[in-house]
Amino acid sequence: MANYKMHLLVCGGTGCKASQSGPIRRNFQTQLEEMGLEQDVQVIHTGCFGFCEQGPIVKIQPDNTFYVSVSPGDTKEIIEEHLIKGRKVERLLYTDPNTQMPITESKNMDFYKKQVRIALRNCGFINPENVEEYIANEGYAALGKCLEELTPEQAIQTIMDSGLRGRGGGGFPTGLKWDITRKVENNQKYVVCNADEGDPGAFMDRSILEGDPHTVIEAMAICGYCIGADKGLVYIRAEYPLAIERLKTALKQAREYGLLGKNILGSEFSFDIEIRYGAGAFVCGEETALIHSMEGKRGEPTFKPPFPSQEGYLGKPTNVNNVETFANIPPIINKGAAWFSSIGTEKSKGTKVFALAGKINNVGLIEVPMGTTLREVIYDIGGGIKNGKEFKSVQTGGPSGGCLTKDFLDTPIDYDNLLAAGSMMGSGGMIVMDEDDCMVSIAKFYLEFTLDESCGKCTPCRIGNKRLHEILDKITEGKGTAEDLTKLRMLSHVIKDTSLCGLGQTSPNPVLSTLDNFMNEYEAHVNDSHCPAGQCKALLQYQIDDEKCTGCTLCFRICPVGAISGEKRSPHYIDQSLCIKCGACFEKCKFNAIKIA
Amino acid sequence: MPKIKLSEKTISQIKEICAQFDNQEGELINVLHQVQSKLGYLPAEVQEVIAKELNMSVAKVYGVVTFYSFFTMLPQGEHPISICMGTACYVRGAEQVLSEFKRQLNIEVGETSPDGKFSLSSLRCVGACGLAPVVTVGEKVYGRVSPQQVGKIIAEYQEGCPSEAQSA
Ligand SMILES: Cc1cc2nc3c(=O)[nH]c(=O)nc-3n(C[C@H](O)[C@H](O)[C@H](O)COP(=O)(O)O)c2cc1C
Numbered sequence: 001m002a003n004y005k006m007h008l009l010v011c012g013g014t015g016c017k018a019s020q021s022g023p024i025r026r027n028f029q030t031q032l033e034e035m036g037l038e039q040d041v042q043v044i045h046t047g048c049f050g051f052c053e054q055g056p057i058v059k060i061q062p063d064n065t066f067y068v069s070v071s072p073g074d075t076k077e078i079i080e081e082h083l084i085k086g087r088k089v090e091r092l093l094y095t096d097p098n099t100q101m102p103i104t105e106s107k108n109m110d111f112y113k114k115q116v117r118i119a120l121r122n123c124g125f126i127n128p129e130n131v132e133e134y135i136a137n138e139g140y141a142a143l144g145k146c147l148e149e150l151t152p153e154q155a156i157q158t159i160m161d162s163g164l165r166g167r168g169g170g171g172f173p174t175g176l177k178w179d180i181t182r183k184v185e186n187n188q189k190y191v192v193c194n195a196d197e198g199d200p201g202a203f204m205d206r207s208i209l210e211g212d213p214h215t216v217i218e219a220m221a222i223c224g225y226c227i228g229a230d231k232g233l234v235y236i237r238a239e240y241p242l243a244i245e246r247l248k249t250a251l252k253q254a255r256e257y258g259l260l261g262k263n264i265l266g267s268e269f270s271f272d273i274e275i276r277y278g279a280g281a282f283v284c285g286e287e288t289a290l291i292h293s294m295e296g297k298r299g300e301p302t303f304k305p306p307f308p309s310q311e312g313y314l315g316k317p318t319n320v321n322n323v324e325t326f327a328n329i330p331p332i333i334n335k336g337a338a339w340f341s342s343i344g345t346e347k348s349k350g351t352k353v354f355a356l357a358g359k360i361n362n363v364g365l366i367e368v369p370m371g372t373t374l375r376e377v378i379y380d381i382g383g384g385i386k387n388g389k390e391f392k393s394v395q396t397g398g399p400s401g402g403c404l405t406k407d408f409l410d411t412p413i414d415y416d417n418l419l420a421a422g423s424m425m426g427s428g429g430m431i432v433m434d435e436d437d438c439m440v441s442i443a444k445f446y447l448e449f450t451l452d453e454s455c456g457k458c459t460p461c462r463i464g465n466k467r468l469h470e471i472l473d474k475i476t477e478g479k480g481t482a483e484d485l486t487k488l489r490m491l492s493h494v495i496k497d498t499s500l501c502g503l504g505q506t507s508p509n510p511v512l513s514t515l516d517n518f519m520n521e522y523e524a525h526v527n528d529s530h531c532p533a534g535q536c537k538a539l540l541q542y543q544i545d546d547e548k549c550t551g552c553t554l555c556f557r558i559c560p561v562g563a564i565s566g567e568k569r570s571p572h573y574i575d576q577s578l579c580i581k582c583g584a585c586f587e588k589c590k591f592n593a594i595k596i597a
Numbered sequence: 598m599p600k601i602k603l604s605e606k607t608i609s610q611i612k613e614i615c616a617q618f619d620n621q622e623g624e625l626i627n628v629l630h631q632v633q634s635k636l637g638y639l640p641a642e643v644q645e646v647i648a649k650e651l652n653m654s655v656a657k658v659y660g661v662v663t664f665y666s667f668f669t670m671l672p673q674g675e676h677p678i679s680i681c682m683g684t685a686c687y688v689r690g691a692e693q694v695l696s697e698f699k700r701q702l703n704i705e706v707g708e709t710s711p712d713g714k715f716s717l718s719s720l721r722c723v724g725a726c727g728l729a730p731v732v733t734v735g736e737k738v739y740g741r742v743s744p745q746q747v748g749k750i751i752a753e754y755q756e757g758c759p760s761e762a763q764s765a
């Protein structure tokens with residue numbers, strides 16, 4: 001890398017790739033070649049920078065200029081102005097929403113200021129397809145240290161002392177899990193990386209694999225060394241083509257460099273990793289189901305104990321950890337337990353990665369120290385609610401979690417606080433909702449998901465969730481009764497108490513937390529056939545206010561079903577029998593003439 | 598479902614894939630992935646061949662195929678359209694986009710249009726939540742899709758050749 005004067009880092013995360021970062025990179029490459037600059041400037045496709053809202057992102061090193069919303073047509077200007085003349089392309093800089101001033105470096109943006117990046121340390125900094133860049137950033141140093149200086153017991157002790165807990169949702173102490181698996185006697189053990197990431201609306205684990213696959217490989221090898229396993233398996237969804245491709249490349253390079261395979265780094269330790277593909281089943285994220293799926297069977301959970309650490313893949317002791325958990329291992333070994341445990345709260349150490357999404361200005365991937373408040377995440381990092389609307393709720397923990405109100409905004413985020421608040425940490429999905437979101441519909445949305453995903457083994461989960469869904473459906477249709485509300489709660493508790501696996505045990509959480517926190521919305525649906533958020537279609541009507549309508553004809557042209565009629569410059573009219581309640585006219589009318597009744 | 602007759606070539610392709618995995622029962626999911634990526638879908642007749650090769654019951658193969666949403670027993674349209682129904686897309690209006698696709702194509706989720714051009718499915722999080730709501734047609738990703746853009750997206754494929762990407 002030494003001979004390049006400059007590096008052009010183009011985001012190759014899924015979000016930016018979807019908005020043309022591929023052609024941006026290609027343009028840079030060909031234009032640099034045309035100008036004979038390809039020896040001086042290197043173009044690198046990185047993983048997600050995190051600030052997906054502003055994508056596609058292009059960063060220039062060494063001066064760290066951070067260009068946002070770049071399009072393939074901008075590459076020439078960046079080369080000519082920035083690279084050749086040394087002038088920044090002002091119009092592509094990020095504008096601070098408060099001061100309206102351009103900011104050139106990411107570290108000065110509110111989005112990044114409060115973040116601490118451990119698991120994501122390399123995402124957006126290195127080329128994930130080049131092992132040398134990983135090595136240049138302390139890569140495989142932790143594995144080397146373990147093999148040369150630490151016994152498995154010492155390495156496990158470091159992980160225990162760091163206080164690292166599993167990032168897959170459960171929060172089980174990682175060092176302890178390794179220790180348990182190590183102590184089980186067996187000549188064949190396995191290390192499994194859970195990259196199933198079933199939470200819909202979350203993309204943390206995938207982004208780590210896309211942006212920094214070697215960190216997971218290194219950590220799995222360390223785990224293998226600690227527990228006495230020579231084989232690792234990554235269970236990943238077939239729907240993540242980019243992550244799979246980058247992981248495959250990384251595995252190949254690691255083998256070429258002797259970082260995987262026989263006698264790693266000249267030691268006695270041998271370890272290799274295989275990929276196993278999931279096929280889109282949320283329940284397969286549960287570790288026993290995952291193991292069955294890896295064995296080629298239906299991914300149905302089984303009762304624990306026996307835990308995978310005792311009897312896992314092919315009946316052998318198996319240590320299952322989440323992608324993000326693994327990504328924390330190399331820095332802990334390199335920098336020590338004390339460093340890691342100095343970050344975070346008393347019982348939750350280190351950081352947590354969240355996929356921040358929904359009605360928020362800065363959608364993206366963030367990593368914050370445990371103990372950061374929800375308010376800091378939503379307002380300082382997330383930049384507040386989109387379109388100046390009012391915050392209503394934040395959902396964490398995906399389909400197993402809950403919806404919290406503004407009363408919880410000052411809650412410091414950690415495993416225990418979120419549980420106490422009636423939600424959970426989960427794997428890191430964080431969805432922000434505003435005044436336009438109907439909480440009954442949100443609960444119904446999550447239940448629809450659970451219904452699709454229940455493996456069907458337990459009756460309470462299979463049938464109970466279906467009943468819950470039916471009741472919610474009835475309520476959103478305006479046909480609910482007060483009795484339904486008590487039924488919802490009762491049934492939820494039965495399902496929680498009698499289901500076998502975590503899916504069933506947590507599936508009613510979105511219902512319970514919305515009942516607890518947003519009872520008034522349920523009551524409005526039931527008592528007044530009214531949806532306060534104006535989202536339940538059966539309960540609303542779009543109408544045009546004669547007084548305000550100027551007859552501009554915009555809505556007439558926009559309505560997808562031709563339900564709107566009227567003469568130019570005179571009030572328009574919506575035919576309710578044709579209206580499909582898509583809300584297009586409501587959004588587009590410049591005169592606020594369309595109202596929801 | 599009407600019976601399909603598999604060609605000799607298809608059968609030997611399936612057998613070849615099974616052989617790549619040493620006809621191991623434990624490799625069933627890997628085999629299914631490969632076969633589906635070759636043939637596009639996994640009709641009953643294909644499952645029968647796989648069951649025979651891996652020396653397991655057809656019922657077991659069927660049980661696995663139907664368990665995982667990624668596997669499909671129905672042929673896809675020429676342009677498979679998927680609407681992301683992940684939470685991030687849902688709260689940003691994916692449902693309205695989905696109903697507009699259903700209305701304009703006059704098909705339900707899981708169906709293919711009579712001319713075989715389009716099929717409709719929903720999926721959960723493409724990983725581009727910053728662009729929500731997200732729609733994919735084949736490999737191409739459309740971001741920040743509004744119900745009003747649905748007609749335009751469909752039209753791109755009706756003539757046969759999609760115009761260059763333009764996710765707003
Ligand atoms: C329904 C269900 C879904 C789960 N999905 C995931 C998942 O997508 N990713 C994950 O890492 N863990 C998931 N888990 C947790 C795993 O069972 C397991 O606890 C975890 O992979 C252990 O790794 P950790 O200790 O590093 O967190 C899920 C659990 C349940 C009950």
Ligand code: SF4
Nearest residue numbers: 457458461499501504
């Ligand atoms: S609780 Fe639901 S998902 Fe879990 S084993 Fe029972 S039926 Fe399957």
Ligand code: SF4
Nearest residue numbers: 549550552553555589
């Ligand atoms: S867009 Fe508004 S002002 Fe224009 S015709 Fe429709 S209702 Fe009237």
Ligand code: FES
Nearest residue numbers: 011013015016048
């Ligand atoms: S995908 Fe580019 S910043 Fe997230």
Ligand code: FES
Nearest residue numbers: 681683686723726
């Ligand atoms: S929820 Fe649709 S892309 Fe993530």
